[in-house]
Amino acid sequence: MERREALRLLATGTALQLAPRNLLAVLREARKLLDSQPAPRTLNAHQDATVRTIAELILPRTQTPGATDVGVSEFIDLMLTEWYDERDRSRFLKGLANVDIRTQALSGKNFIESLPGQQAEILTALGEEMIENRGRKPDQSFAGNESQSAANFYAMLRQLTLNAYYTSEAGATQELHFEVIPDAHDECAPLPTAKGNPESE
Amino acid sequence: MNEPTTYDAIVVGSGMTGGWAAKELTEKGLKTLVLEAGRPIVPEEDYVEHVPPWEMKFRGLGNRRGQLEDQPIQSTCYACDEWSSKFFISDKQHPYTTAPGKPFRWIRGRQVGGRSITWGRQSYRWSDLDFEANLREGIAIDWPIRYSDIAPWYDYVEDFVGISGEALGLPQLPDSKFLPPMELNCAEKVVRGALAEHFPGERVLTIGRVAILTRDHRGRAACHYCGPCERGCITRSYFNSVNATLPAAEKTGRMTLRPYSVVHSVTFDARTRRATGVRIIDARTRASVEFRAKVVFLCASALESVRILFNSATPEFSTGLANSSGELGHNLMDHVKAGGADGTIPGNDDRIQLGRRPNGIYVPRFRNVKTRQPEFLRGYGFQGEGFREGWERGIAETGFGPEFKKVISRPGPWRFSFYGFGECLPNHDNFVELDRQTVDAWGIPSLKIHCSWSNNELALRKDMSIAGAEMLAAAGARNIRPFADDEPPGFSIHEMGTARMGRDPKTSVLNSYNQAHDVKNLFITDGGAMVSSSCVNPSLTYMALTARACDYAVQQLKKGDL
Numbered sequence: 001m002e003r004r005e006a007l008r009l010l011a012t013g014t015a016l017q018l019a020p021r022n023l024l025a026v027l028r029e030a031r032k033l034l035d036s037q038p039a040p041r042t043l044n045a046h047q048d049a050t051v052r053t054i055a056e057l058i059l060p061r062t063q064t065p066g067a068t069d070v071g072v073s074e075f076i077d078l079m080l081t082e083w084y085d086e087r088d089r090s091r092f093l094k095g096l097a098n099v100d101i102r103t104q105a106l107s108g109k110n111f112i113e114s115l116p117g118q119q120a121e122i123l124t125a126l127g128e129e130m131i132e133n134r135g136r137k138p139d140q141s142f143a144g145n146e147s148q149s150a151a152n153f154y155a156m157l158r159q160l161t162l163n164a165y166y167t168s169e170a171g172a173t174q175e176l177h178f179e180v181i182p183d184a185h186d187e188c189a190p191l192p193t194a195k196g197n198p199e200s201e
Numbered sequence: 202m203n204e205p206t207t208y209d210a211i212v213v214g215s216g217m218t219g220g221w222a223a224k225e226l227t228e229k230g231l232k233t234l235v236l237e238a239g240r241p242i243v244p245e246e247d248y249v250e251h252v253p254p255w256e257m258k259f260r261g262l263g264n265r266r267g268q269l270e271d272q273p274i275q276s277t278c279y280a281c282d283e284w285s286s287k288f289f290i291s292d293k294q295h296p297y298t299t300a301p302g303k304p305f306r307w308i309r310g311r312q313v314g315g316r317s318i319t320w321g322r323q324s325y326r327w328s329d330l331d332f333e334a335n336l337r338e339g340i341a342i343d344w345p346i347r348y349s350d351i352a353p354w355y356d357y358v359e360d361f362v363g364i365s366g367e368a369l370g371l372p373q374l375p376d377s378k379f380l381p382p383m384e385l386n387c388a389e390k391v392v393r394g395a396l397a398e399h400f401p402g403e404r405v406l407t408i409g410r411v412a413i414l415t416r417d418h419r420g421r422a423a424c425h426y427c428g429p430c431e432r433g434c435i436t437r438s439y440f441n442s443v444n445a446t447l448p449a450a451e452k453t454g455r456m457t458l459r460p461y462s463v464v465h466s467v468t469f470d471a472r473t474r475r476a477t478g479v480r481i482i483d484a485r486t487r488a489s490v491e492f493r494a495k496v497v498f499l500c501a502s503a504l505e506s507v508r509i510l511f512n513s514a515t516p517e518f519s520t521g522l523a524n525s526s527g528e529l530g531h532n533l534m535d536h537v538k539a540g541g542a543d544g545t546i547p548g549n550d551d552r553i554q555l556g557r558r559p560n561g562i563y564v565p566r567f568r569n570v571k572t573r574q575p576e577f578l579r580g581y582g583f584q585g586e587g588f589r590e591g592w593e594r595g596i597a598e599t600g601f602g603p604e605f606k607k608v609i610s611r612p613g614p615w616r617f618s619f620y621g622f623g624e625c626l627p628n629h630d631n632f633v634e635l636d637r638q639t640v641d642a643w644g645i646p647s648l649k650i651h652c653s654w655s656n657n658e659l660a661l662r663k664d665m666s667i668a669g670a671e672m673l674a675a676a677g678a679r680n681i682r683p684f685a686d687d688e689p690p691g692f693s694i695h696e697m698g699t700a701r702m703g704r705d706p707k708t709s710v711l712n713s714y715n716q717a718h719d720v721k722n723l724f725i726t727d728g729g730a731m732v733s734s735s736c737v738n739p740s741l742t743y744m745a746l747t748a749r750a751c752d753y754a755v756q757q758l759k760k761g762d763l
Contacts, residue, residue, distance in 0.1 A: 058601040076261065083265045120602075127599025134597070159596045162609075166592045167254035167261060175610040176592070180251050185426040185556025187386035188549075193611070 013122045042080040070168035095153020125155040208234040211494040216315020218499035218727045218747045220442025223450035225751035236462040239311030242753040248433025249284045278308045280319045280431040287700045294642035300651040306691030317441035319431040322411045324364045325737035326375040341627040344732045345713035354745035362440045363418040366410030376564040381415045382408045387549035388587025395676035404567045407559040428557030461744040466513035476723045482643045496722045503728035507699045511635040517524035523717040531632040532698040534734040537658040539688035540665030543618040544678030561586035577660040579625035581736045622664030624736040652690045697728030715750035722763040726750045
């Protein structure tokens with residue numbers, strides 16, 4: 001089993017539904033992977049797993065790589081460690097903890113141990129609250145402002161997840177067909193349909 | 202160091218105008234020393250336009266903490282990003298102060314090439330509507346030149362620079378000698394059609410006129426549409442001094458380019474009433490060095506050139522060299538912006554842009570051109586662009602999962618934005634002075650800036666939002682959002698006017714050839730020379746004025762009149 005595959009299965013919670021023998025293999029791979037990767041600096045193992053799980057739910061692996069494949073969680077850990085100030089970092093971590101509190105109320109388990117349906121339910125609720133909490137202007141700034149409560153954690157997480165994904169090599173080249181030096185330029189070109197767009201095949 | 206210290210000419214600054222002075226003076230036979238305060242630029246190492254986001258540590262979001270510490274002001278400029286922040290100064294090393302309640306953003310680049318590396322590349326000619334405005338309205342002083350004086354020099358610099366654009370034959374925005382225009386995209390064509398239909402003979406949307414090559418030109422390659430010009434250009438497709446003028450000067454064998462040379466002051470001989478050269482501080486060794494020349498060109502930017510002259514005060518010129526008029530440092534202008542509108546342009550869902558065109562659209566000034574606007578003097582032009590929304594729209598949405606990923610990876614609706622750039626009136630009360638308490642990293646006194654918008658600029662900004670929204674409505678746009686944001690001067694990075702030209706030495710610093718009235722062998726050819734601001738981007742005019750001043754200076758030198 002590929003290490004990335006192991007990590008993805010863990011991140012999506014799919015691993016928990018595997019036969020015990022396979023689960024062991026996954027965990028073994030995961031441990032090896034953890035040994036070989038630099039440990040997250042701000043997120044602890046549980047927080048890291050929660051971030052991975054949510055990010056992969058937002059942008060899952062399809063015919064193209066998903067959030068875990070491109071290292072979204074690693075990027076978020078970097079941002080929390082080196083980019084955000086203490087206030088924003090704390091806002092993020094509080095919001096992340098709150099995800100488990102909500103899931104506990106719903107299923108009696110932490111988010112990463114919940115069933116995919118329950119996880120989806122939580123994300124839907126977080127999304128609805130994000131809309132309710134939004135001011136007149138959508139929050140387009142990475143750095144939060146004082147008026148933003150922990151409830152806006154989800155907006156922050158989405159921003160980080162989408163940014164990390166679409167600026168990754170796989171996200172940019174496979175999903176957006178980004179070319180550093182464009183093959184051609186045409187201001188009113190037909191939108192490619194099947195070509196270069198695996199999802200619509 | 203066994204370094205020669207005597208030259209025919211000294212040019213202070215190696216950016217937009219310094220590069221031109223270097224080229225013109227050396228090509229006309231002068232042994233020229235070009236002094237640059239910052240470091241050398243090696244395009245093969247320093248240009249980063251082809252580095253993709255995934256190779257940047259923060260994926261293009263920049264080193265926020267580092268910038269808050271070292272570049273809190275510079276990083277408010279869009280171009281001072283994770284790639285290009287190295288082309289902007291350290292605010293810590295280059296402090297300045299402002300008057301209470303009057304913020305001013307001073308955005309600077311100190312390296313060979315100066316701000317020409319990161320400039321916006323928009324290039325427009327002035328017209329007599331601009332040159333005659335002060336006289337017509339009784340504001341400040343009259344320009345000592347008219348369009349006919351500068352037109353041949355526009356031709357001359359455009360032939361070298363390479364400006365792409367569309368000829369329109371408008372009296373208020375004369376055509377340049379154009380290379381083929383870049384194309385408009387689908388949304389822009391919709392808006393162009395709407396303006397032609399609803400505002401015939403008044404408003405027209407055209408592609409931006411830019412110093413970017415649309416075909417190979419004078420040894421430089423046509424643009425390949427990679428997008429981020431402000432990071433450099435290894436194919437030299439857009440104009441900056443590193444790409445074009447400095448190599449031309451180098452080719453003559455008569456240029457000595459000296460980086461790390463922070464000019465402290467111009468030296469002056471009271472007996473001959475001539476500048477004798479300049480005194481610099483070597484940025485690395487901190488040694489003070491003097492260079493001598495027959496003629497000195499200040500091309501350090503409107504504010505830096507004035508700062509040098511303040512620091513060059515003599516017993517005779519106690520408020521600053523060449524300041525018998527008292528106008529040095531006054532009449533500071535910048536274009537007023539932050540007004541406009543955006544919206545969604547329905548249709549063309551099956552069309553996209555391929556490549557990243559490094560240029561937008563332009564709507565030439567239409568206020569106070571044929572009719573008189575009661576609320577304000579002068580006018581503004583609109584820049585802007587049409588574009589399809591990208592993945593960023595997915596942040597504010599609530600979706601997730603495979604279907605969300607599929608939809609958000611595809612282009613969103615066509616959006617269109619208008620951003621106005623308005624003329625700023627010259628005002629004696631907008632000025633800079635030396636702040637002796639605040640010194641830079643080399644111990645040189647810095648500037649205190651006193652500058653704020655007048656009611657005329659604020660009225661222009663408000664009108665930008667109304668006219669922008671009105672044009673979008675005419676184009677059938679949805680979700681139209683007019684905006685007129687509070688933004689201090691400085692953000693257009695078009696500071697000018699601090700050493701204005703004029704016919705009368707009592708009210709102006711320079712004559713019609715950018716020559717100091719008080720010191721005949723001293724020329725200032727950066728934005729300082731401007732008597733009014735027009736509403737168009739100024740660099741093309743600075744370049745033309747510089748080439749014209751060099752021609753004059755060399756003639757005078759040959760006649761023995763300097």
